[in-house]
Amino acid sequence: MPKDNKILKELVKRGYTKKKNQHTWDISDSRFWYLTPELSKGFLNLANYKPYKKVVIDRELLLIKRHTQKIVKFFGHKKFNLIDLGWGKGVKTREFIRHLPKDIRIRYYPIDISSYFIETSVARINSLNSNKVVYIKPFLVDFEEFNEISSILRNNEYQHNLTLLLGETISHYQINEFLFQITQDMLPGDVVVIGNGYRKGKRFVHIEKYKDPIFNDWFIYLMRGLGFKDNEVRYDARFANGRLELFYHILVDKTIKYKGKQIYFRKNDKVIIGAQYKYYPEELQKFCKMYFSEVLFLPDKVGEYCLLVCRKWSRPDSNRGPLPHLDFS
Numbered sequence: 001m002p003k004d005n006k007i008l009k010e011l012v013k014r015g016y017t018k019k020k021n022q023h024t025w026d027i028s029d030s031r032f033w034y035l036t037p038e039l040s041k042g043f044l045n046l047a048n049y050k051p052y053k054k055v056v057i058d059r060e061l062l063l064i065k066r067h068t069q070k071i072v073k074f075f076g077h078k079k080f081n082l083i084d085l086g087w088g089k090g091v092k093t094r095e096f097i098r099h100l101p102k103d104i105r106i107r108y109y110p111i112d113i114s115s116y117f118i119e120t121s122v123a124r125i126n127s128l129n130s131n132k133v134v135y136i137k138p139f140l141v142d143f144e145e146f147n148e149i150s151s152i153l154r155n156n157e158y159q160h161n162l163t164l165l166l167g168e169t170i171s172h173y174q175i176n177e178f179l180f181q182i183t184q185d186m187l188p189g190d191v192v193v194i195g196n197g198y199r200k201g202k203r204f205v206h207i208e209k210y211k212d213p214i215f216n217d218w219f220i221y222l223m224r225g226l227g228f229k230d231n232e233v234r235y236d237a238r239f240a241n242g243r244l245e246l247f248y249h250i251l252v253d254k255t256i257k258y259k260g261k262q263i264y265f266r267k268n269d270k271v272i273i274g275a276q277y278k279y280y281p282e283e284l285q286k287f288c289k290m291y292f293s294e295v296l297f298l299p300d301k302v303g304e305y306c307l308l309v310c311r312k313w314s315r316p317d318s319n320r321g322p323l324p325h326l327d328f329s
């Protein structure tokens with residue numbers, strides 16, 4: 001992959017922190033993980049990685065099968081816009097649609113930053129051949145445009161929005177900022193269904209899981225995008241700063257040129273390319289209750305994964321801005 005200006009721009013914008021002569025560059029923004037077809041394929045490969053498949057795919061699919069009818073009853077509308085925030089392969093959404101009651105009618109609007117996912121996902125929903133789906137229109141945009149899109153979708157017949165935010169997507173963002181943003185233009189009665197893992201026992205365990213080569217096979221494209229050769233970096237993972245961090249050790253001194261600037265990397269610098277926040281169920285519910293009037297917590301039987309069905313009735317907190325992130329370090 002040639003150098004990628006989007007990644008380099010972000011790296012320059014964010015700069016580095018310095019500790020004991022070592023620089024740490026933090027570009028842990030999950031929107032970069034899907035920038036190119038190679039990166040998007042890297043994410044899809046996780047379907048072959050047992051720990052991920054078992055929890056984030058199989059458990060979430062089970063929860064969807066088990067609870068879709070309950071979710072729709074709770075929502076209470078027979079016609080609605082189904083917004084899929086980060087649809088990935090669309091497998092879970094297909095399951096959701098399959099389990100909707102027969103008399104439901106939806107207009108389906110997937111929103112995703114990755115063009116690679118569009119065709120397969122839309123084809124997957126089309127292949128259902130379901131008369132529950134009356135219209136499909138994908139939006140190839142950043143989540144930041146969610147509010148604008150969610151308000152233009154409403155018409156007299158389809159006034160209500162139900163949004164899916166599945167696959168632990170929210171765990172890679174600052175949860176309170178994310179929830180604050182998406183609730184800004186939601187109308188009373190709108191619902192968001194969040195799928196996320198949760199911790200029981202110790203918060204930070206099993207770091208080896210995140211060191212599997214499957215992650216390097218995925219994220220090495222980001223380092224190539226910065227201008228590194230594969231043998232100039234080494235992938236690693238750690239628990240630090242109250243979160244899981246996925247990062248690269250820089251193994252050589254290197255200067256990278258970007259728009260007339262020179263970026264100096266030194267041996268032993270680190271580049272953080274991903275982060276994930278780990279929550280206990282009470283924390284997840286507490287965060288959701290800060291922004292939503294009603295929250296249904298639907299955990300799996302094993303106690304690792306859950307759906308949070310969040311309904312907004314009023315806007316009591318909409319003026320107070322995102323709350324500070326909790327420090328789990």
Ligand SMILES: C[S@@+](CC[C@H](N)C(=O)[O-])C[C@H]1O[C@@H](n2cnc3c(N)ncnc32)[C@H](O)[C@@H]1O
Nearest residue numbers: 031034086087088112113114142143166167169
């Ligand atoms: C972790 S995957 C989850 C995919 C799917 N919902 C699932 O459960 O398998 C995150 C999805 O969100 C998309 N995504 C991540 N950050 C985004 C952003 N800032 N704007 C738009 N899409 C984004 C990715 O392209 C990807 O499809």
